[in-house]
Amino acid sequence: MKLRLLLLISCLYLSACGAGRLVRFPYDVGGRSLNSPFAEQKPRVSGRYVVFTSDRRGSQDIFLYDMTNRALVDLPGLNALDMIASTPSVTEDGRFIIFHGVREGRSGIYLYDRDTRQLRNLTENIKAEVRNPTISADGFRIAFESSAKGQWDIVLINRNGQVLSR
Amino acid sequence: MPTAPAELDSRYADEQPALSGDGRFLAFVSNRDGMRSLLLYDLQQKRFIPLPRLNRGDAIAESPSLSYSARYIVYVASDRARPEIELYDRATQQIAVLTSGYRGWVRNPSISPDGRYIAFETGIRGQWDIEVLDRGTNIELDLLNRPRSR
Numbered sequence: 394m395k396l397r398l399l400l401l402i403s404c405l406y407l408s409a410c411g412a413g414r415l416v417r418f419p420y421d422v423g424g425r426s427l428n429s430p431f432a433e434q435k436p437r438v439s440g441r442y443v444v445f446t447s448d449r450r451g452s453q454d455i456f457l458y459d460m461t462n463r464a465l466v467d468l469p470g471l472n473a474l475d476m477i478a479s480t481p482s483v484t485e486d487g488r489f490i491i492f493h494g495v496r497e498g499r500s501g502i503y504l505y506d507r508d509t510r511q512l513r514n515l516t517e518n519i520k521a522e523v524r525n526p527t528i529s530a531d532g533f534r535i536a537f538e539s540s541a542k543g544q545w546d547i548v549l550i551n552r553n554g555q556v557l558s559r
Numbered sequence: 560m561p562t563a564p565a566e567l568d569s570r571y572a573d574e575q576p577a578l579s580g581d582g583r584f585l586a587f588v589s590n591r592d593g594m595r596s597l598l599l600y601d602l603q604q605k606r607f608i609p610l611p612r613l614n615r616g617d618a619i620a621e622s623p624s625l626s627y628s629a630r631y632i633v634y635v636a637s638d639r640a641r642p643e644i645e646l647y648d649r650a651t652q653q654i655a656v657l658t659s660g661y662r663g664w665v666r667n668p669s670i671s672p673d674g675r676y677i678a679f680e681t682g683i684r685g686q687w688d689i690e691v692l693d694r695g696t697n698i699e700l701d702l703l704n705r706p707r708s709r
Contacts, residue, residue, distance in 0.1 A: 412646075412655065412656075412657040412658070412694070413657075413677075413692045414692070414693055415691065415692055415693070416692070418691065427691075428689055431686070432687045432688075433687060434667070434680055434687045435667055435680070436678035436689045436691075437624075437669045437678070438669050438671045438676045438677070439580075439671060439672060440672065443678050443689065443691065445678075445689055460676075485580065525575060527576055527577055527578055529578040529579065529581065529582035530580030533582050534578055534582035534602075535578075536576035536577075536578050536585060538573075538574055538575075538576065544570075544571070544572045545572045545574045546569075546573055547573045547574075547576045547587055549602070559600075559602060559605070
């Protein structure tokens, strides 16, 4: 109730300045919605989907929320027990999710395909720290930061992990 | 404003990449030219796109996100008592502050490819949660040059 009131108030404030209105998605203490009693971070919105991280299951995992159906979408095989996942990004059709994963102390840029349920490390051959990946809404380009040259630089690849010229 | 294509591979740190929905434009935060700026690069024409009024001398613009053809750019601007989420329209070169009346701390904005929705983190409940702002259907959606369906 208190939350709904808060959201209503912020709604009024926002519509007063003409920015738009806040969408009131259900809040679920059981963790079956967009927001939960735990932290939700790094939202990326694309098409009808919002992809984000949350520690609602005791470890930091990636979740996909469907704004049209107002429900979470299953991501079988994405969240592994031995991986910390962060900074996800999703294509407009909701098929591909790219994210930063740390497994056994090594960071990688991972691609998850919802159609095949396959998870792939696209940066296995890069001998450097990588972070902050993002995928274009059409799914053809992926950009991330690499420390290969002793500073953060931006690298572009395709879904096969091939480096694209800039 | 950097000009040559080689400059994308700068001696300075480039961070926080964001791609337009069609993959043609790359926005990022850079420390080149002695200033922390938000830059927009056209990967097709291999040149930087000017963003008049976006980078101000008294503010830091960070965490960019782009719509489908990079018409709209959302980012966090830190020039006030607290950071605000702003929307830059390349067609009009106008900036709109989206969170001026919002009471919670905000960060990490993201705009949908059509430009209608903006998701961001809010600290209004004492932890980070997600808020989604709907700009409605009266705005000009970024639907130019889109393939009809995929």
